[in-house]
Amino acid sequence: MSRIFAYILHKGGVADDSAAELAAAARKIDRAQPCTAVVTGWGADLDKVCESLRGAYPEIWKIAAGPLAYPNAELVRQALLAVIPAGSVVLVPHSHFGVDLSPGLSIKMNAAYVPDVVDVEGAEGSWLKTVRQEFGGQVSAHVHCDISAGAVLNIRPGAFRAEGDAPAEGRVVDKSAQVGAPTARRQYVETIAAEAGDVDITREQALVSIGRGIGEEENIAIAEDLAEALGAVVSCSRPVVDAKWMDKSRQVGSSGCTVRPKVYMACGISGSFQHLAGIKGNPFIVAVNKNPKAPIFRVANVGIVDDILEFMPALAKRVRKESVPAKTKGAAHD
Amino acid sequence: MEILVCVKRAPDTSENEIQLAAAGGDIERDDLVYSVNEPDNYAVEEALQIVARTGGSVTVATVGGEEDEEVLRREMAMGANRGVLISDDGFTGSDGRGTAAILKSFVETGRYDLILTGVQAEDGCAQVGGMLAAMLDYPFASLVTSIEVLQNGKLKIAREIEGGSKEINHIDLPCVLSIQTGINEPRYVGMRGIRQIASVPIPTLGASDLGMDGGAAGRAAAKVRRVDYFTPPEGKGAKILTGSREEIVDQVMELLKAEGGLN
Numbered sequence: 188m189s190r191i192f193a194y195i196l197h198k199g200g201v202a203d204d205s206a207a208e209l210a211a212a213a214r215k216i217d218r219a220q221p222c223t224a225v226v227t228g229w230g231a232d233l234d235k236v237c238e239s240l241r242g243a244y245p246e247i248w249k250i251a252a253g254p255l256a257y258p259n260a261e262l263v264r265q266a267l268l269a270v271i272p273a274g275s276v277v278l279v280p281h282s283h284f285g286v287d288l289s290p291g292l293s294i295k296m297n298a299a300y301v302p303d304v305v306d307v308e309g310a311e312g313s314w315l316k317t318v319r320q321e322f323g324g325q326v327s328a329h330v331h332c333d334i335s336a337g338a339v340l341n342i343r344p345g346a347f348r349a350e351g352d353a354p355a356e357g358r359v360v361d362k363s364a365q366v367g368a369p370t371a372r373r374q375y376v377e378t379i380a381a382e383a384g385d386v387d388i389t390r391e392q393a394l395v396s397i398g399r400g401i402g403e404e405e406n407i408a409i410a411e412d413l414a415e416a417l418g419a420v421v422s423c424s425r426p427v428v429d430a431k432w433m434d435k436s437r438q439v440g441s442s443g444c445t446v447r448p449k450v451y452m453a454c455g456i457s458g459s460f461q462h463l464a465g466i467k468g469n470p471f472i473v474a475v476n477k478n479p480k481a482p483i484f485r486v487a488n489v490g491i492v493d494d495i496l497e498f499m500p501a502l503a504k505r506v507r508k509e510s511v512p513a514k515t516k517g518a519a520h521d
Numbered sequence: 522m523e524i525l526v527c528v529k530r531a532p533d534t535s536e537n538e539i540q541l542a543a544a545g546g547d548i549e550r551d552d553l554v555y556s557v558n559e560p561d562n563y564a565v566e567e568a569l570q571i572v573a574r575t576g577g578s579v580t581v582a583t584v585g586g587e588e589d590e591e592v593l594r595r596e597m598a599m600g601a602n603r604g605v606l607i608s609d610d611g612f613t614g615s616d617g618r619g620t621a622a623i624l625k626s627f628v629e630t631g632r633y634d635l636i637l638t639g640v641q642a643e644d645g646c647a648q649v650g651g652m653l654a655a656m657l658d659y660p661f662a663s664l665v666t667s668i669e670v671l672q673n674g675k676l677k678i679a680r681e682i683e684g685g686s687k688e689i690n691h692i693d694l695p696c697v698l699s700i701q702t703g704i705n706e707p708r709y710v711g712m713r714g715i716r717q718i719a720s721v722p723i724p725t726l727g728a729s730d731l732g733m734d735g736g737a738a739g740r741a742a743a744k745v746r747r748v749d750y751f752t753p754p755e756g757k758g759a760k761i762l763t764g765s766r767e768e769i770v771d772q773v774m775e776l777l778k779a780e781g782g783l784n
């Protein structure tokens with residue numbers, strides 16, 4: 188079978204979690220084939236990353252060039268095309284960077300492309316059998332791809348379990364000379380960090396999180412009321428922010444905040460992987476959704492199949508009923 | 522600026538509960554609600570706003586069948602100047618690469634400064650824009666969340682990256698950008714607008730109109746095939762609470778107390 192390569196994302200001299208996951212995905216594609224890591228960048232950080240990968244990959248190709256200090260997909264593509272032999276299988280994390288790099292890379296390699304791969308189920312001749320999810324995870328699909336001319340596969344973060352069986356000490360091979368100084372028609376200017384909002388949802392213990400199921404902007408008050416009763420804060424999924432109903436700083440997910448609450452109430456949220464990527468620390472997840480087949484029920488601890496517009500007020504009322512005696516007691520001291 | 526926006530008609534996940542068909546292998550398609558793929562609508566709005574600032578025109582094109590004409594009309598009702606349906610029996614069964622190859626041939630029949638796509642189709646792979654750019658040998662940026670036209674034949678764009686941060690780039694024209702949801706507020710299209718556009722003719726172009734040879738698209742050229750749909754693995758699975766709403770609320774109350782959800 189074709190050679191397998193893994194493109195390593197890294198930042199500040201540290202390899203991304205996906206580095207080990209790509210190695211696991213490579214083993215699932217072909218156990219017999221060693222997978223080579225490819226790392227692009229510049230300076231001491233690059234060397235640190237290459238060194239750190241020696242336990243996970245038998246061979247690490249290092250590509251150092253000043254213009255690669257920031258991972259601009261157009262430059263990285265040129266670097267990869269210069270070193271990776273035709274017909275190879277290239278694994279890339281399905282991240283904001285992978286979405287930028289891989290479709291074009293596959294065209295320039297004349298190779299097949301499958302994004303957001305969550306599993307691999309062997310091969311039939313030159314056709315590799317991959318598994319994807321579609322429609323926000325509501326259904327899975329078998330997607331076969333012809334790798335006879337090579338393939339670029341974007342691997343979903345977290346989908347492949349990084350295994351412990353370390354290969355022999357990997358060796359770092361410097362491939363920089365093959366690349367030279369790539370040039371781009373898209374120039375990176377700067378990164379602008381997310382703006383802080385009125386509340387910091389990343390520090391809250393309890394979140395009432397609302398999704399597209401909230402229906403209308405006016406209904407957000409219902410969630411605010413429940414949150415107030417619980418002493419929680421309202422967060423949300425992306426469509427609520429896209430509609431400009433809530434501030435970006437309230438968005439949970441891969442392109443929003445990463446939250447670590449004790450309790451996460453997902454109300455009218457379907458449970459897409461981009462949303463779930465922002466929920467860390469293994470909170471107790473209560474999902475309320477009118478669709479009993481919603482993907483959120485596959486990851487929640489408890490599920491309630493109901494209309495959130497009815498359920499949230501009912502719960503708020505119940506919470507208030509319980510806490511009335513406590514409040515009255517407090518008032519007596521005033 | 523002459524802008525092409527590639528649009529697609531797709532099942533609307535916010536309107537549908539996608540289910541497997543009883544026969545297995547496919548999803549239940551009988552009652553599916555289709556609409557313009559959500560990010561494509563943002564792409565058309567962005568194109569209209571750029572043209573309002575700089576002049577030029579907006580063309581919307583889709584690769585599909587007769588039933589897809591409705592999305593072109595909808596985007597024309599938003600204000601796109603021209604719609605083109607790209608359709609040919611030989612295109613059936615194309616993968617993303619095939620669709621990109623068809624769009625490339627179409628692009629080469631005209632002259633566009635800027636080509637916009639949506640980030641991803643509801644039933645797609647976030648690939649057509651990046652592939653089209655590579656085939657045209659144009660620069661590309663994905664997940665674009667703002668566009669500013671500079672004087673020197675360049676755009677200043679923001680790309681969304683992890684954690685809500687933005688990556689600012691300068692990019693040469695002509696280029697291809699994939700537009701992320703939330704970049705703007707797409708204008709509302711009323712029934713009246715759609716009616717007004719109902720009788721405007723929409724040209725249909727086939728493979729020969731585009732000067733395409735047989736090998737670049739269609740089922741035989743596809744390197745990627747969706748073989749079937751199936752039910753996702755259950756995972757650990759939530760405990761679904763049962764009973765009347767009052768009983769469920771009581772149960773949730775106890776759980777929240779136990780898990781630290783009451784502050």
Ligand SMILES: Cc1cc2nc3c(=O)[nH]c(=O)nc-3n(C[C@H](O)[C@H](O)[C@H](O)COP(=O)(O)OP(=O)(O)OC[C@H]3O[C@@H](n4cnc5c(N)ncnc54)[C@H](O)[C@@H]3O)c2cc1C
Nearest residue numbers: 398399400424425440441442443455456457462477494495
């Ligand atoms: C690059 C990229 C980055 C992204 N980043 C993020 C991110 O950071 N965060 C994020 O959230 N998403 C993100 N997304 C979007 C993500 O893919 C999903 O589209 C999004 O999470 C869906 O949000 P939702 O669950 O609220 O909406 P939907 O998927 O539309 O789900 C709505 C749910 O509400 C239920 N519902 C409707 N009405 C009711 C009611 N009255 N009562 C009860 N239930 C009801 C429905 O059954 C459905 O399950 C990103 C996408 C891309 C491409």
Ligand SMILES: Nc1ncnc2c1ncn2[C@@H]1O[C@H](COP(=O)(O)O)[C@@H](O)[C@H]1O
Nearest residue numbers: 527584638639641642645646647648649
């Ligand atoms: N058949 C098509 N016709 C026109 N544009 C398309 C088509 N398929 C995909 N696109 C464009 O490419 C984007 C990404 O789609 P996909 O790569 O299929 O996820 C969509 O948002 C559209 O802008």
